[in-house]
Amino acid sequence: MMKMILPRKLLFLFLFIFSTNCRENPFINTPNQEPYYVSEGEQDLILPCSFTETFRNKNLYEPNWVRFVNGTPDYITRNENVFESNGDYDLLTDIPGQYNLKIKSVDYSRDNGKFFCKLLSLKDKKQYSSNPAQIVVLLPPGDAIITLQPIRPVKENELVTFHCEVHGGNPEPEITWLFDNSTEVPSKWYRTTSNNEIHISSLQFPAAANHHKAYPICRVTNKAMKKGTYKSANGKPLDVLHAPIVNIEPSSIYNVEEGKNVVITCLAEGNPMPTSYEWRNLATGEHFTGGKVWSFVAEKGHSGELQCNAKNSIGYGSKTVTLNVQYSPIVEVKNFINPSENDEVHLECNVDSNPPSTRIIWTGPNKFIQEGSKLFIEKISSDQTGNYTCTATNTLTVTNTIFGLSSGESTQRQGSGTTFIEVKRKPGPATVITQATSYPVGSSFILTCSTNDIGSPFASYKWATPRTFGNYVGDILYNDAILKVENVKLSDNGIYKCVAYNNLGEGSEGRIKLTIISPPKISKPLPITRHLSTGDTKITFECEVIGYPAPSISWFINGNPINTDDILENYWKVNSKLIKRESPDCTFCPSIVQSSLSLNHIISWTDKGNYSCIASNGPNEISKEVLSNTIVTVQHSSKIVSKKYPVHGLAGANLNEPGIISCIVSARPEPRILWYKNGEELKNGMSSRYTIKTSQLPDKIDEYESILTMRSVSEDDYGEYTCKTNNGRSIDEQVSHTVILKKKSVPQPPIDVQILSISSNSLLIGWIPGYDGGSKQQFNLQYIRIDPKTKNKISHPEIIQLNSNNIENMDFYTIDETNISSGLRIKRSSDNISNKKIKIVSYIVHNITNLLPMSTYMIGVRSENMFGQSDWSSMIQGETYETTTNALDFHIKSMKYIEEEEKLILHTTPISSPQNYCIMLYINDEGNFNVSDPKSQYASSWHTINCFPLQESIPNIPPSRYFKTRICLKDNLSLCSPSSAVLISKNQRTIEILVIILGILVILCCGVGLIGLCCACIGKNKISKIQADHNMKKKSNMASSHRTSNSTEEEIISKMKSGSTLEPSFTPLSITPDSKVQSLDIHEMAKQYDNSYHSNQTVEQAQYSMLPSPSPLIESDYQLGYTRLIDDYLNSQNLTKAPTTDSTDSQKINIINHSSTESTDETDGASYSTNGGSQRVMREIIV
Template sequence: MLIAPLIVLICIGASSAHDPLFREEPKNQTVLLGHDVILRCVAEPSQSGETLRSQWKSSDGSLLGFRDEGVLAGYRGRYSYLRDGPDEKHLRIESVTLDDDGMFECQMMRPGIRGFRSSAYLTVVVPPSEMMLLNYRAGEVIQVNEGTTLNISCGATNAKPAVVLNWYVNGKVTTEGVHRWSKHNLNRTVTSYAALLWKPSRIDHKTVLTCEASHPPSEHHYRVNISLDVLYPSNAPRISIISGSSSAQAGDNVTMVCSTSGGNPPPNVTWFLNDRAIGTNFYYDYSTQETRNVYSMIVEADDNGAVYECRSRNRIGSEPLKDSIRLSIAYAPLGVDVHGESATRYGRPVLVHCRSRLSNPASRIKWLINGQPVRSSDESQHEQPSGTITISNLTINPSDTIVNRHHINVECIAENERGRSSKQHTIRILAPPMEPRIYGMDGEALLEGEMLNLTCEAHGGNPLATLSWFRGVDKLKETRSTASGDTSQSTVSFILDRTMNNQQVRCEAENGALDEPLVATKTITVLFPPRRVVVRQDERTRRQMIAGEPTQLICIVPSSNPAAEISWQFSSSDHPVTLRGENKLNKTSRENGGFEVENVLEFTPTLDMDGSDVKCIASHPLWSDQKVTPFPLNIFYAPQMTVDGPVTIVVDEGDSFKENLTVRANPAIATWKWRKNGIPFENTVGAIFARGAVLSGRSVSGFDSGLYTLIAANSIGSVNVSLRLTVKYAARVTHITSPVMAASGEEVVMECEVDGVPRINGMVKWLRGDTVIDTVSFDGQTRAVLRLNASQETSGAYTCVADNGVGKPNRTTAYLLVSRAPSITRHASLLRAAGPLGGRARLRCRAHAVPDATFHWSIQSDSGPIRYNNTKYSFYEVQLDHSTFESVLWISGLDQLDYQRTVKCVAMNRLGEDVVQITVGPPTAPDVPVDLRVANSSRSSLTLVWVPGFDGGSEQVFQVRYQIPGENVYHTINSTSPKVEIRGLNVAQLYEVAVRAVNARGAASDYSRPSLSAYTRDENDVDISAVSQKKDSFPRSLMVTFCIGGALLLIINCLLLCYMQRHQRKKKLQEKTEMVRKTNSTGGDVRPVQMYGALTNTESAYRPDSANTNRSELAYEPPSEDDQSEVNPNGYVQQVDRSAFYDPECLVEYGFNHVVRQNRLRGDGPTYANMPYPEPPTVDRVSMGTHSVGYPESGTLTRATDVGPLGSSRRIHIPRVIEASTANNYQGGLNNNGASQIMSTFMQPGGVHTAPLDYSHIDGDLV
């Protein structure tokens, strides 16, 4: 409807002049980015009252529509229409962006009047997003060399319109050297730049450069600045002396100052001597900008001619500025050096050389001989960097000079104006000594290792003779020489060894007057034991020694002086045994001039000698010690055990052990063999591992006990040893008398026999509850006999405990059953039964009795009890525990008469009977579970239990609903047993819990009331509050209102249901009458099937015996053809897919029950598959392990069914997982007339149906 007016508006041209149809036209506006703006548009009022249609066109050409007012679609909700009257339409734009920049147009029209429009421009102003320097950081100080051109650029980004950039130097604007340019961006903004070229000098030091950006539309100003640090050199340094002068004497104090001015940074002023820096400090005067370095010193002779240099530098890498000064220091000669011969023979001339050390000025040299001055014409001077050296030579002839005591004294003197220095030189006149003599040895023999002291003397000579010692050709260095008067004496001491035997020692005397030395000699005789003794076996015998077989050993002494005496010594733990062998050789040895000896010993080795030593001892009375050489004995023998067997090891069951049997043998054992109880095994038997002589076990058990034998053998023989292993294991009950049935008053004997290692007193005992029974007789340590007087008080469970201190005690329960008459359980779920018309109903009668109870079923108004199974009634009995029995009666083909008659169950045994009446009715909703309570709690979980009510005629499951008070969200989880654990809860949190039942037909009970209030435990695992009943938190007035409204709705629903029920009953009665009529006319070949109940399969309780019957057929008996068909309302039989009745993968296996009746089939456990009327699980069966309900760590509810065996290898374990932590939030109850969302229906999708499949048809009432 809006298309035609829209086209008209678009086609109308805008007028450039003021349009009289507008009272207020849109005006051009300028707005800052991100601000809001309103474009106003007002038309002149219509005189005739025509409706005004108007819209806006955006800057991108889009029409914004004819909406009256409010936020417009698109543009992220920023565009909206505003209206203060019928003739107005203003456009409001929030948070203006650059996309909004452009022309907006207001378009209006009235019926019968031309369209009119007016436009306005919206200009978006954007301040710069950033102001920056391109190559530097704002605010920093940059260093630049004097005279270097500096290029600095600044920029302002993303502005609209462009900014104006200016450069300032110390706050004054500058235009010289400024270059500007800009760059346009795709988003209509402009980035502007300005560059400044600047060549600073030293006067520009610390100048501040500022770049300013002005943006007039936004009235914003931005600035960035940078400071200059101009680097320039200092002036040339200057040196001045403020104390002393450049020409000084040694010892004077001279102070020099080096100064320079200017420079950035301030320069380093350093003193240098011979290009080596002198470590003195300089200082800078900020007021005068002068840098000074003062150097003060005491001048010495070494400072003469020294050049001191001052260098100034303020930048690394630049050439320093320099100034220097040279010093001149006057000083006396530093010394005199005299060189020449110090000895000469009489009549031979001697040349003496004299050299003065440095001096300034140059020195003059004078000579004195024995104190008398002597002239020398040979003198020269040599200039050096720090002074002058003077040299003079003098030749002396002893024959022309007076000699005093064989000496001539010569003195050289060097002097100048500053002082003098002298040095003397002595020349000796040489004479030969007399022949030397040796004292301290008179030809006797000495032992090796003794100290020999010899003295040599020589008389006369000038100088006195120099004495030297020689042994053979070797000169002895460790000598002590002395002189006394005209006698020279030298002493030598050395330790004798065998190499000196028969050697000569000589003393040589010499001095400068002899061309050849004078010699004296002596010969040395040394006594020594052998350095080594060699022991070996006789080459003619075998290399190996065997215990009990004779063998020989040979001892050889290569060299000794005199000949050695040989003896043999065997090591023994008691006392050593010494023997003497037979000498086979005694001759002179070439080694050190000694004697060689060979001795042979013959003996028979024993086992104890293995590993010991036999020693060969070489000795002589003249020696101070003896030489001993051990020979290790390696005696071969058969394996030997270090311990006597058998070895006993005791270890706990499940523990590990390791036993190392030490076996001695030489050579090493070649084979290891193990036996257990006489039977050989290799390496491993059970949990026992054998490796060589090591026997170990890991996680041993009682089966590993036994006698283990090790057989070890080598090339000499073999040995065996036994090891008995005893494994201790926890005691366990091996036999117990249970159950025991007795009449009241009878004496009962209950026996318990246990087994375990070790066997200790008290390892078996009887308990009643947790109390130990003292009146027990024991038969040994493993058997306990309990005698009781049977009564109702003593009946029940008795526990036999086996405990020998190893592991955990083992408990086994025995039952004493005292005879009693049957007592039928009258629970609400057992006093009622239900089933649809034409279907089946299950009745259960449960009784407690001893001995076994038998059951009889009878129907009201029938003549007698039901004796046999037939198509109408079938029954069977099961034993739930030792004293609890149950009979189940199935009634098939239910009709109205079955609803009107009660069924009587009689339980009886020889002691009496009990009777109960059970009613049958149509299917109903299950009863509300009762007695909801908390069985256990923890910090994060609650365990809940309750008592189920009547199931309404079909299997029921339970829905547990919980919430935190105050929240409006419920969490639900499902359970097939009357016990559930909720995990993943908060710590110390109050929860309100309720439970209801939902059966297979989708009918549900109400939630239990009042809700149960339960707390989880706190962090310390303390129960902070007892369970309390939920209090009503609703206001009373609100509850009254809800009750009145609910009552009105209930009355209306009841009236509607009554009308629909009456209509449906008439219709179904007609159809059933037609079916029965047609059935009777066909002779009864096809049985009538009720079409309005649940589609079910008739269960067969018996099967005929057959020779070909196997167990798989018993477990999977196919239904009959009748069970797989339905009657079409039109009267013909229609085949039905049997998958509509049961699932081939259902969780049921049937076992053969010999207890109830031969060829009777029974279910080992309840089923939760798609079978007709499956049995719900009982609490007793759940506790026996047939079903389990638990929560894994992830917080999900897992339900598993493990069906009992019937000789079948197929084990079924199908878990059902319900996420407790993510349970469906529940806001209301289920409709009892609809299927529950958490349950599958009991109809398979593969079946053939004669009517449309809807829940009202499947679960409808019977006629």
């Protein structure tokens, strides 16, 4: 069988060779000449082949595909027959002449080779063959393996060899080498050989010192792998034997300061590693063998060459560095000399330093200064006693031990020596030092006698005290710098004196006055309770206290001070007087003080409360305050105190929810409260839907709350409910209050937004809350900074979410004019009892902080609840004040404005940590601004641009007439430096010069015109003088024969100045509404209406008093327990001025501007106004 197969293969090979030599080309399409790179298992690879029409006759030509794999040819197809029985190949012959071969799934062992498309001529047995289709089935190579490498240490320059072996891979893999530091190995150092499936690369190179611990890496890749990826194998690190290579850090010159650590390191590399290190100081011979790091403290004698030697078994290595020890000046002077006055003084200053000192200077007391190393004083005096210091300065440049380089900045060092020159003299003035100036009876204290000049010889001390009757005594207790006084008594009150002395004399006496306090005690307390009735008058509370010094007594209502100024026209009066001392002969005996509080008005229900007198006579830590209080009740008819919006109360509840309606009543005795709806009374028990509960409020005096509760609200429950109340005080007086129940809604906007207090960086804002919509409400406050002239905004709006932590309640007393008709005037009471009635207004307040000084803001408030937000309230305008405290010791040295660049250039004094400060810039564009006025820096025409980062130039500054700046602390803009000088812009200076020139020209023209006019009038006056003399004589004769009862003009003015009543026959040019001038003392009028002398009268500020609540708000319950008062709170806070007006009509602007109060004097019908009207009256009287 084998004999038959062999001739057949030889025949087939012969035919194949013959066919390739055929010159005829029957093919239209043949496989690509480039190899087909395919992956194992790739599907449907098509090898193209097609014949020309001449060669398509199957009776004449036989087509076939032949495969050559591993040198063995195989027929795959013949004509339409496919010989592979497993169906791995298909013929594609759908198109005439087409004979494409499709490989369904590529297999490496079967298909990795060449494929020929052939055509056999059946007639002459010629064979035609296409270009071979080279199919390369991609297979990645196997792992790289290092098969040969050095296994022992090698010496420097010895050849080393590495072999890298790789198995498999199709196509043949590419092998390259590189070192572990990614340096590529030159290609001439290696070559690659292949034997069937095994590929070997040989690497050979001479070993160098820098190859120690390095290793080569063999990398393998081929087209079957992703481009840039490799399989690699690492050789073992080389062990190259070499002598030490030495480096020293720091290198070069090592500058070090004396007393600092010298740390030098010998960095020696060798194989084997150095076995020993030796350091030598070549200048001193000192050596160190403790290792490669030499650390020591630098001394002057260490300067010189330092050498490091390193040794191993191969050899030696060494290197040197220069050490330069620099040191501060060492100054030697005498410690002490003790000359007499007028002696000549010589001192010598000896200095040693490296590098040499650049400056030597002597300094001493009283700003004494002298250059050079020698000090000379021709005649010394006692006031020149003190320390004289010689200071020498040099400059050190030390090595930065981190980088081994000299630092870029030099460091100055100083050395000094001090000689104390003690000129013989008497001690200086004495000062008494104490921890406090007040002490309680029974305590002890220590006084120290001190002097800034103890004299020479040193001073001794002596005391004079009340216990020594003011005399200096020889007792040892009173002859020491420290005096201890124990178990003090009131007799120890007085002056304590001390003096320092020596054998040359005494210094000036020091003294201090100490107060020994006997803490106050209540000798006559207030009653526990006091019951008043509406309409009572002349109610007085008395409180008596004993103590020394005489205690001061203050009165409070509900824990807050009572206002006794003129805002409420002496609504309360406080009178305190010293009754007596315990012993008339005793100067420092306890005093008895009696104080009374008079309710100088007709008692009303608002006078109820907790009244207290508080006495104190010293600091609270020394003398505790004492208190006596009384609960005051007032018999009064029922008063509704529930809130109204603005006429009726409001309550909210949704359908099927519980509904609660409240009615709060103040009454004594206890009131009866009834509820009505649609005219029908609602009672407990009438319906299970309603319950009514009335109880006294526990934290209120004589206040009761009746709560009407609906279990589940229906549509019929909405509407008006009326609570009616009476407590029997007035049978006919039954008060009622209407509450409207409706569905819960968005809250009403707050009303009456006010600015209550102003500072340089804050605005205290107050408002009255509206109806809360039946749900808990909170508030938002919005403010925005604006330009005070254009009103344009210059910052983004800021909205603050307010809650109980940042708002509180404040209650105000104000005049209640609700029961006074518009034409009614309050008459002055003859018994000096105030007829004013007061009412209480509650405000919610928030303090806006961190504002810019001298800036204008617009502020508004809104409320919100779970149903939404209300509209914003009316916006109000407020301006912060200028910072008046100069807390920072900086100043602006110079300032310049470049108008073309809109840039401000400035220079300041040196400031450490400039990032913590900013430049506050102000501008002023007023044309009539007076720069020379000392108060000009606080003028209201200034306003702040911003506080800019502290730098030399500030860009984007708009032009203005005037500029000023100051330096402020970023975190607290109220802490600033003094203001800079006002910078006047160039344009403003030009305008001022033009105005001056124009003024001079106008004056000159007026002068020339006046001279001409006088000359023209001289001739005319001569003619008229004769007629005037004749008329005067005629009038004189008539006056002597006819006298009238009318007052002359001089008499009228004289009576006005003296306060006399004008004669009835006198009628002024402008009269009062009652057609006569009121008979008033002109001096009292001028005193009372001092502002009336100006053409523009400022409207008075609000007539009310206020005190902030110490308790924060809790949810939506904004009512405090009691109202509170304060001494003229708004006036003391310098509130924003109200608009000025010339009108005599009174307008109710807001709380800041209340309507004027008119009064009628019982003596006549002339009226006057406490606001603008007073201005009109004064003008009439003056005329």
